[in-house]
Amino acid sequence: MLLLPLKSQVTPSGSAPRSPHKLPFHHNVTLTVSLTVGTPPQNVTMVIDTGSELSWLNCNKTRNFSSTFDPNQSATYSTIPCSSQTCTDRTRDFTIPASCDSKNLCHAILSYADASSSEGNLASDTFHVGGSEMTGTVFGCMDSTFSSNSEEDSKNTGLMGMNRGSLSFVSQMGFPKFSYCISGLDFSGVLLLGDANFSWLAPLNYTPLVQISTPLPYFDRVAYTVQLEGIKVSDTILPLPKSVFVPDHTGAGQTMVDSGTQFTFLLGPVYNALRTEFLNQTSRVLTVLEDPNFVFQGGMDLCYRVPLGQPSLPPLPAVSLMFRGAEMTVSGDRLLYRASGEVRGNDSVHCFTFGNSDLLGVEAYIIGHHHQQNVWVEFDLEKSRIGFAQVQCDLAGQRLEGAYT
Secondary structure (H helix, E strand, C coil): EEEEEEEEECCCCCCCCCCCCCCCCCCCCEEEEEECCCCCCCCEEEECCCCCCCCCCCCCCCCCCCCCEEEHCCCCCCCCCCCCHHHHHHCCCCCCCCCCCCCCCCEEEECCCCEEEEEEEEEEEEECCCCCCEEEEEEEEEEEEECCCCCCCCCCCEEEEECCCCCHHHHCCCCCCCEEECCCCEEEEEEEEECCCCCCCCEEEEEEECCCCCCCCCCCCCCCCCHHHHHHHEEEECCCCCCHHCCCCCCCCCCEEEECCEEEEEEEHHHHHHHHHHHHHHCCCCECCCCCCECCCCCCCEEEECCCCCCCCCCCCCCCEEEEEEEECCCHHHHHEEEEEEEEEEEEEEEEEEEEEHCCCCEEEEHHHHHHCCEEEECCCCEEEEEEEEECCCHHHHHHHHHCC
């Protein structure tokens, strides 16, 4: 079992890379871990993304990156030829197929929905994680990155892909399970690689992972896909047929649990039903921002005016996402997010933390990390399921760090 501190990093708009099947919006919080790579070890900081496969590090020493990985300084660094099985077989789930460069090395291009991209060669090296050495770990050593906000990108060395693809970090490590817990209090948390048998952890409620073997154009087969079955606001279940939550014949409509997306996004008809019910139940305690030109982060069109001097939000109805076998309840401050820098008269602007996938042109339901705060989330790869339990993540982190220091 390996334990890593998790950090939430607040970054300006547009600074985090997005996978092609992910949302083309500009979120401003990413989850990062710090570790070392190479021989001798070099410090790196990586964004954790359960929606991406290939982990990568920025290897371009000429760019103004405060945190780069220098392969020339590592005795255990090795390039991967394009004729190798790693390049020919294990890259099959890449959106853009791997290719051969002029030196016959395996070349990868990762393109993201915000028009940023990352390009370089597949390589392997030793990753030092929580006191263990993972030799021969395959990753992308990227010498070319294009971003809408390179200044902020420079704070991270790369990205840690954690989906179910064969080259993802967790697949290569061979861990049967991994978990994380994100604190809503101090932007910290823990990433646990391995089993979590703790007497203080509440029993987890599990929902099975949905797997489709047939390739479909809009279905990401290596994502953590679960079955959403309904949504309720307080005790009112939205009057929607279960069929609206089931992927169609093209694969559109899958529900993904994604640490690389900040907020939660729902397909249009479901979002509209939730929006209507939430408006109805909060009409006496919240004042709607009547500004049709303001859509927060591209997909969130329900915002409110809250007096600047008001110390806290009024009591709000909880929103529960009902999965097959498990439920995730979003309550209190996690339902509204203050839009930084937005002021109307004497009011701040707070937006509903559920958005409309249709506004983003994305055919999926995405459960983002904001709604996973103070939830122990376990990815059980062995039994193909995800478990949830309510927990105070700052306290869980203290207990774990106390046990392993």
